[in-house]
Amino acid sequence: MSITMYYGRAGSGKTRAVYERIRQVITECPGDPIILLVPEPATYRVERELAEFMPQGGFTTVRVVGFGRLAYQVYQSIGNVKAQQQSISQLGRTMLLSLVMKRKGAELGLLSQAAKRPEFSSVLQGLFSEFRSFRIGPDELESGAQRVSNGVLQKKLRELALCMSAYEEELQLHGQIDGDPIMDLVHALPQSPLMENCHVFVDGFHWFTPVHFELLYMLFDLAVESVITVDLLADPKRILANKGRHGIFNRSVEILENLHKEYGTKLSFQSFTGHRGTPVLQSLEENFFHGKHNTTAEHIPLVSAYNREREADWVARDILSYIESSPNARYRDICIMLRESETYGDTLEKVFTRYGIPHFGDRQRPMNNHPLGELMTDLLGVVKHSYSRDIMFRLLKTDLTPLTREAVDELENYVLEFGIDHLQWERDNWSYMRRVAELSDEEQPDALRNARVNASRQAIMDILIPWFDFATSSDAHTGAEWCKHIYRVLEELQVPQRLYEWSLEAERDGDLESKASHEQMYSAVIGFLDEMMVLTDTETLTLDEMIALLEEALDNVHYSMIPPSLDHVAITTIERAYSQSWPRVYVMGLNQGVFPQNMGDEGLIKDREREALAEAGIVLAEGALPKAFNENFLLYLAMTRAEQHLTISYAGSNDEGEGLESSLVIKRLQSLGFCTSPIEVPFTIQDGTEDEYLWRPYQSLSLLSERWGALFSGVSVSPLWWGLYNWARHDGAYRPRLEDVSRGIRDNNDVPVIAPELVTGLFLKRGYMSGSVTRLEKYRQCPFKFYAQYGLKLEPRKVRSFGAPEIGTFLHANLERLGTQLLSEHKQWRDLDETAQQELCARVAADILEENRYDEDEKTAYDKAIEERVVRTLQKTVSRLVDWSSRSSFDTMYLEQDFGRPNGWDSIKVSLGEDCYLRLVGQIDRIDEYNRDGHTYGMVIDYKSGSTSVNAQEIYYGLKLQLMTYLLALESAYQKHHDQPMTPAAVVYTYVKNPRTPAGEPVSYEEAKALADTNGALNNKGYFTDDIDMLEKMDKNLLTYKSKGPYVPVRITGKGTIHSGDMKIVKSSGDFDIMCRYTESIMADTGSAIGKGEFPIAPYQLNKAIPCSYCDYKTVCRFDNERNQYNYLSTLNEANALEKMRDALNGSSGQTEANADFGESSNTDSSMTGGDDNGR
Structure with a gap:
């Protein structure tokens, strides 16, 4: 046995010496096994480098391995691979530890709060792995707790010992021993034939844990020759200077000390003093980390x-x-x-x-955002939140369900429109229809749509209902039951087949990363379910515990790639x-x-x-x-x-x-x-550096868009970019890309004049334009908005709500029904006493709310709160109407009076020339009349839930034509039916709302009511006759008010004249006539513009008011101050505006001055035949 340490600085030649020694071993001892142990991430590159280093370009007896691959090959050599493969994975161990913490949580004190956090099991698993790496178990932790003096640390160690002991016991129940895998390998090495006459080389490590040292000792003891490389200074005298945690080579010194302590004189050394790289790289390695200056004239970029x-x-x-x-x-x-x-x-x-x-x-790429991970999370979320709409559509949009994305979109629109949520998903059949249509509705959901939506709903609910029934049938289920039912859902959704198809498609497209993610994610999920079946076979888990386990599992799932080349x-x-x-x-x-x-x-x-x-x-x-x-x-x-x-x-x-x-x-x-x-x-390309950025055709062309931006800002563009542009323009392969990046040059949002035949098809199918005055007002506000809404029929997605528009609609319906009931009984508002008001309001409101509720079986807390709010508002409004009626000599004669519709008055017809005319239809909320000396005075009343008002300049510019149009309809009908004219008394907006009243200090109910009555928020707005006697007929208390009255906000002076400050809202009969005739004129101009097909993006701006603030079509028109302009309208006072109307009527019969102000490109919108909006 020989053990040699190759030591030297980085780049000194240690690895090359290892390769050289391996080549010598292959030559001198052919057939002897060689193990080259390197860090796991380096195995692929080292294996390739070693193969290139060998004379024959390869090798057969060398195993280039990391610790994990070494373990696999050792177990394979002793026939124990199957047992190794069947061990619990890291994910399974974390899951098992979560279950242990669930059971032991009540016994914990210091760690009890931390144990409730979802990620705690992963943190604890990492700590236990560290304990095992340093040969520390529960006994050592208990012993340590007795030896430390810190009370908190003592308690922490004992609780960790408790958890670790319980965890190891649980592992043993599943046939696992939670010894460190490295120690398992240490015990298996002596049995492996791989170690016979083996030569071991360890290269590239700079630190080992105690168990890693145990493995090294066993490898070195069994090998005939061992070599290990360590990054150390070549000078032995300077090595110990790096000892201690401040030293750069501190960990390398620890390796040296441990090996020397274990082997003593058996450990030989070979130092390397070579250098690689340029002189400046050598100087950097030798000097920089010791605080010394660069000794060369070169510099590092x-x-x-x-x-x-x-x-x-x-x-x-x-x-x-x-x-x-x-x-x-x-x-x-x-x-x-x-x-x-x-x-x-x-x-x-x-x-x-x-x-x-x-x-x-x-x-490693995280996979918690993979569609399958989202699907798994949402399956449990569907149960936890009882088919919450948001979770349902997150699940459906994973594209792992039977529904196409188009079907999902249609289903989502339907669900949002009718407010479907939670257990309503389980209804056998959806047949929701709007029973009381909104005032702007033009069509009802049709039977075909219902059929498609129900088919889509049924396709997914056939799978989800059994799953939901299982999950909610008990407070907890065993882990095996959870897994079986989750797998059943995955099978019924055909998730394996779909992921396989996605994987094949990604492979065809060359998207290897997506291919790997689909394959590895499914394997990870199946592995999770398999291990959960084993580990929690009889363990009962609540829904929340199951969700926590799944989330923790998904957080720990990653996918990896292999180099494609x-x-x-x-x-x-x-x-x-x-x-x-x-x-x-x-x-x-x-x-x-x-x-x-x-x-x-x-x-x-x-x-x-x-x-x-x-x-x-x-x-x-x-x-x-x-x-x-x-x-x-x-x-x-x-x-x-x-x-x-x-x-x-x-x-x-x-x-x-x-x-x-x-x-x-x-x-x-x-x-x-x-x-x-x-x-x-810099962030942008600087002048003179353009050629540094042009490398690839597609990449270079993508830079053109930035250059065009500079061009439009007035900056000259280098000829280089024009050359690139001209080259791509004549190259068929790159021309499409050029068109994409040059779209900014050509892109504009100009709306061309619509062809006459198209205008005819959209707005003149029957030879005339038909619609409400509201549409003409919208054209005057912005021609393109009119075209988008009524020509292109674009509309925002309908979402069930009960906000201001819906409340206004509801109140209109209530007032109509209440008023109609009174008229049928030949009564006026003044005939209702307070008790009758309360009872009638409550009964009518309840009836209409019931009719307008989409789901008759459920009444949520939200519905109840809304009902209470609108009933209070209705009662407040009716109380005001009764009060006004009691002070007025006018009687209500008509409610919701149609004109231009069946059983209604005649429409208003405005000639557009050439046998073409404008046919206006609408509905007047209320008309009151008073007869004096055989002459009738009429008052037009329009209910508003907002804060609408009107002035002469808005009429002059065509922005507010509604009241004057209603007055035209009334005068025309009265003349036809009574063969005499009717004199206008007023055209007013009266408000149906219950606004908050600010108070500087706490007040009583009576004081609050008085404040609300006097703050002017509910005062009628509009135009009133200048006949003081008639004003008194509208409000008999008019002369008693110290300030403006709530119903006729006109002050009368002590001299019996109208206060000068109120002259702008009083008009003579002649003034009313001018405004009515001018309204006809501006409508004719607007209709003519519509007929010409002009719909420019030209929203008006009057003072600071613009129609864009709440426009639904901003993303369509893409209004931009740099390329579009507002239609600026000059401010006019009442007198000036009225004078301009008079001049326009007395002038030429052509375009009015207001239309000239509106602009030559004013796109008059004629989507009039698109449907009726009831004139509101």
């Missing part, structure tokens, strides 16, 4: 990038430059070295893919690649807290507790502080992986734009002369 993506982009471009400039360069000569892969992994893969650089990242850039971390080297290395991410890394939490056992345990004879792994010092050694390893070229880089900000500080290592590199000023990589 240092890159400072704007952010991590710019950093990755620079690295990609530098790699391509190296590959193209060096004839013998290969991608496999390059490594990207990171501290941890999550920070840069996705960014690097995205950038390298864009540049067409073959690459492979050896990180031999020639690729390696993306790895220093902890996985510390034993390897590459000709060219990029160490990225040297930012504070990233590399060197912040250590974070100390864990379950704190650093001070570890020190106390060490004093008591229980040695564990290093705590957070020693690990922080070890970051220097990891940095040393990273800086010494390069054989020929090293580049260091850092970013100035992260992906969220937050600033990042460069690592202190950067400042030290600069102060010691190893790096100079960094290469700055």
Whole structure:
């Protein structure tokens, strides 16, 4: 037996000496087995390097293995592979530990709260693995608890001993011994024929646990020859200077001491003093980590990038430059070295893919976001939340159900529209229909849609209902029962077949990562269910416990890849690649807290507790502080992986734009002369550097969009970009990509003039345009909005709610029914006493709510709260209407009076010329009349649940035409039926709402009621006649008010005249006539514009008001201040607006001034025939 330690600094030639010695052994002792033990992540690369090193280009007797593969081959050699394969996996052990913690939780004190956390089992499993690695069991923990003086630590050790003992007992019940796998291997080695005449080489390690040392001792004792490499200073006098946790080679010194203690003089040494790399790399390795200056004139490139993506982009471009400039360069000569892969992994893969650089990242990808993981979680969530709508659609959108995505979308729209949730999913048949349609509804759900939706619902519920029934049949089930039913659901959903199809499709598309994720995820889930069947066969688990087990299992499932080719850039971390080297290395991410890394939490056992345990004879792994010092050694390893070229880089900000500080290592590199000023990589391409960014056709073309942005900003574009553009334009292969990236040049949201035949098909099918005044108002607000809503028939997804619009609809329906009942009994509002008001409101509201409820069998707390709210609002409104009616001499004559509809008044017809006309239809909420001296005065009343008002400038610009249109309809009908004109008394909005009334201090109910009556929030708004006598007929208390009255907000002075401040809302009969005739004129102009097919994106802006604030079509029009303009409308007072109307009527018969202000491109929207919106 001979044992030799090869020691020397990184890059001194130790690994090559190992390869050379292996070649000698193969030559001198042909047939002798050789084991080359290296870190697990390095086995693939080392095996390839060794094969290339051999004269024949390969070998047969050498086994390049890590600890795991060594164990497999040893068990295989002694015929014990089956037993090894049947051992419980790491995931199964964690699950078993969770069950143990469930049982022992009541016995814990100090750890009781931590034990309730879902991730605690994984934390505890890691700690137990550490205990086993250091030969510590429950007995040692109990003994340690007696030897330490800290009371908290004593209690913690005893509770850990309790948990560990229970855990090991549970493992034994399942035929497992929770000894460390390495120790199991130690016991199996002497039985293995692999060790006969074996030569053992250990290379690339820089630290071993006690059990690893036990394995090394056994290997060395059984081998005829053993060689181990260690990173140490070649000078023996300086080796001990690195002892202690502050020393860079502290862990290597520990290896030396342990081996020397075990073997004494049998251990021989061979030092290596060679150097690899350029002079500056040699100087870096020798001097930097000892605080000495650079002894060469060369410097290491240092890159400072704007952010991590710019950093990755620079690295990609530098790699391509190296590959193209060096004839013998290969991608496999390059490594990207990171501290941890999550920070840069996705960014690097995205950038390298864009540049067409073959690459492979050896990180493990988490699979908790895989559709199968989501499906498993949602299956349990469906039970926990009783078919919650959100969880149901998360499950359906995994695409692992029988439904297509189109069917899922239709089902979701239906469910949202009718508020279906929870146990309503189990109904045999959905036949929801809107019984009381919203005022804007144009169509009802049809039978065909119901049939499709019910078929989709049935397809998934046939599978989910048996699962739900099982899960809810008892508070808990055995683990075996849970697993059987979950597997049944997976089978009925045909998950195995679907994942297999996805895997084949990914393979055809060359997406090997997706292929691996589908295959490995299914294997992991089946493995989880199999182990759970065994471990929890008779153990009862509640739903919450099952959810916790599944979530913890999914958090610990990852998938890994194998390199798709031999020639690729390696993306790895220093902890996985510390034993390897590459000709060219990029160490990225040297930012504070990233590399060197912040250590974070100390864990379950704190650093001070570890020190106390060490004093008591229980040695564990290093705590957070020693690990922080070890970051220097990891940095040393990273800086010494390069054989020929090293580049260091850092970013100035992260992906969220937050600033990042460069690592202190950067400042030290600069102060010691190893790096100079960094290469700055800005966010945008700077002038004169364009050629540095053009490497691949598709990648280069993707940069054009940024250049076009600069062009539109007034910046000149380099001829290089125009050359690229012209080249791609004439190349058929790249022209489609050019069109994609150049879309920004051509992209605009201009709406072309619609062809006449299309306008006719949309709006003039019957030779006339038909619709409500609301649509004309929408056209005046924004022509494109009108076109999108009524021409293209775009509408937002309907979602069941009871907000302001629905409450307004409900109150309208109630007031109509109440008023109609009164009229049928020949009564007015004033005829209701307070008791009758309360009873009538409650009865009518209950009837309408019942009719409008989609689900007659269920009445939720939300429904009850809404009912109470709307009934209070209805009662408040009716009380005001009764009060107004008692003060008024006007009588209500019509309610919900239609015009332009069957059994209603005639429509309003406005000529558009050329035998074409505009036919306006609508519905007037209420009309009151008063007769004086044989002459009738009419008042138009429109109920509003919002805060709508009207002024003359809005009428002039066509933004508010509703009241004037209703007045036109009333005057026309009255003239027709009574053969005499009717004089307008008022056109008003009266409010059906119950607003909150602010009070500066607590008040009584009566005081609050008085405040609400006097704060003006419910005052009628609109226009009133200037006839004071008629104003008094509307409110007989008008002359008694000290301020504006609630129903006729016009003040009368002591001289019997109208207050000057209220003149803007009083109009003469002539003024009413001008506004009505002008309304006809502006409607004609609007209809004509619609007929021309003009629908530009031109929303109005009047003062600060714009229609875009609550528009449903903003994502369609994509209004942009840089390429679109508002239709700016000048502010007008009442007198000016009325004068402009008069001038327009007295002027030419052509376009009105208001339409000229509206703009020549004003797209008049004529989606009038799309359906009626009742004029509201």
